[in-house]
Amino acid sequence: MRVSDSGSTDTVVDFDGVSKRFGQGAPALEDVSMRIGAGDFTVLLGLSGSGKSTLLRHVDGLHRPTSGSVAVLGTDLGQAHGNALRKLRRRVGFVFQQFHLVGALTVLENVCTGALGSLRGPRLGLALYSKRLRHDAMDQLERVGLADRALQRADTLSGGQQQRVAVARALLQRPEILLADEPVASLDPESSEQVMRLISEISRQDRLTVVCSLHQLELAMSWGERIVGLRAGRVVLDAPVEGLSRESAMAIYSGTDSDAKSVRSGYGELPMAG
């Protein structure tokens, strides 16, 4: 495990008492405090609507907390606007359930779009990307095992392959944190394993911090290092995967707080849903 201690300079994501309320509804996040260390692979689990996407969106500043504070890579997101926010976002890659590729463009062009955040002006067509960038994009495609598909239209690939292209596109921006919001929710079990293995290998090789939301407990326990369980916006489990039983993890869903409470967390006291 590469989990940072409290206060360590290794902390790259720091949530302190974060609550988020949309309008007058029930809070989407409530009093969430957690720290994530550089290179950690953290999986968010919880029922639909428990707050996983909302939490991820706080990490790259797409949402701001209603109360509490979020610091990412040393930037206080409560204070970051304009350029500072754009700069931070270039350091955080995002992979989504629906891949968000442009189907009519080639695989290589799709990967090149990962650099758009740091380029000036609109880019249409491969020739408008520098040779160096195209080489870099090819390297990323090599990493995800799809270099031989570079000139194929993206919409001719399988779902699993498209998600690997999306990972390559995110890697092109050389992120320090990779956020993955249900990256395998649209994939068959075999492709899901492949994509999770890929993200896990890259996290280890590059010491890339990953925060990934999932609905499959088995995948979380196979590939994650730490599980953060959310229920109704609250953290109800925060524990290393090593030593965590399936039954204890299932308590995230069952609502039996005592089960979750019995888990020894390596991350400080567990705030339980009450």
Ligand SMILES: Nc1ncnc2c1ncn2[C@@H]1O[C@H](COP(=O)(O)OP(=O)(O)OP(=O)(O)O)[C@@H](O)[C@H]1O
């Ligand atoms: N932009 C928004 N406006 C209003 N309510 C929102 C918004 N985004 C999220 N919510 C609400 O916040 C709560 C948490 O939603 P969120 O999408 O974070 O859950 P989730 O755990 O990611 O769910 P799923 O597994 O279905 O993706 C839900 O009640 C949702 O309706």
